[in-house]
Amino acid sequence: MSSPQKIDGSTLTGVSETALMTLQVRASEARRPDGIIEDPVAGELVDRIDFDFAKFGYSRRPDMAMRALAFDRATLAYLRDHPEATVVALAEGLQTSFYRISASDVGTRCRWLTVDLPPMIEVRSKLLPPADRVSVCAQSALDYSWMDQVDATKGVFITAEGLLMYLQPEESLGLIAECAKRFPGGRMMFDSPPALFARLVGRGMRTSLRYRVPPMPFTLSASQAARLVDTIPGIRQVHDVESPATRSRVLNAIMRTAQRFSLFDPVRPAMTLLEFG
Known part of the structure; x- marks a missing residue:
């Protein structure tokens, strides 16, 4: 039996290319015998994408898996109370959250809406089989018409994993405000890099000689996020969502202290969960 045809990953450029990096890092962690995340689909996608992942530099690190786990846990907590809710994955990229959530005991009845730019949707459609519970909007998250596709009667959980930092501040805050306006009773989760890291990125930070990290014009520390209310x-x-534990007790202690x-806000990443009322 012939292997499935590989999909060209070089069609993803700019910020969209970061989806390949986060996929590789997550798959690398999932493949470890002591990995902190179970994500077999991520490994399958890496194997099916024709791309030189070494371009991104070192990938054996747990940060992307930790972020994914935090989003999974918050999503599942909401679905336990709203099992038929709609999960909206903004700028989903090559995340495999739907498959991890669906493997749980509470993730089998929710609806899922993927929102991303057309080139990314094209790659996802070639890699992942269609699912009955998944709908797709091939557009920017800043085109608010995707909100018209959401059935909010049974609850809404919106994820913006790895998105807001790449937007301008007024765009990120505007998106949050519109979600709060349109989906009372729902929740939204997003992440933000430390301000110090964002400044380094703005100065041309590289993860390898061949890859420069895209600018991150938006950051929001935990104390700043608290004022959104x-x-x-x-x-x-x-x-302020706590980061999942790693294999390192020392690192876990540092993260809890931070x-x-x-x-420590300027030097630690933040994950924020909003409740709309």
């Missing part, structure tokens, strides 16, 4: 109508509560004191 006072500045954006419709936000009822803001939660999350406890706002002094």
Whole structure:
């Protein structure tokens, strides 16, 4: 039996290319015997994409898996109370969240809406088989017409994993505000890099000689995110989401300490969960 035809990954450029990097890092972690995440689909996708992943540099690190786990846990917590909710994955890229969520005992009845740019949707459609519970909007997350495709009657959980940092501040805050306005009772989760890291990226940071990280004009620390409840109508509560544990006890202790004191906000990534009311 012949192997499936490989899909050309070089069609993804700019910020969209980062989806290949996060996929590779997540798959690398999942393939470890002591990996912190179960993500067999990620490994399958890496094997099916024709691309020189070495371009991105070192990939044996747990950060992308930790982020994915945090988003999974928040999504599943919402689905336990709203099992038929719609999960909206903004700029989903090559995330495989749907398959991990569907493998759980509470992720089998939710609806899923993928929102991403046409080139990314084309690659996803070639790699992943269509699923009855998944709908697709081939457009920017900033084109708010995707909101018209969401059935909010049974709940809405919106993920913006690896998205907002690549937008301008007014675009990111505008997207959050529109989601809060349109989906009362729903939730939204997003992540943000440390301000110090974003500044390094802005100066041309490279992960290898062949790859320069795209600019990250938007950052929002945990203490800054906490103030959204006072500045954006419709936000009822803001939660600073704890990062999942790694294999390193020392790193786990450092992360717990950093999350406890706002002094460390400029140097630690933040994951924020919003409740809309």
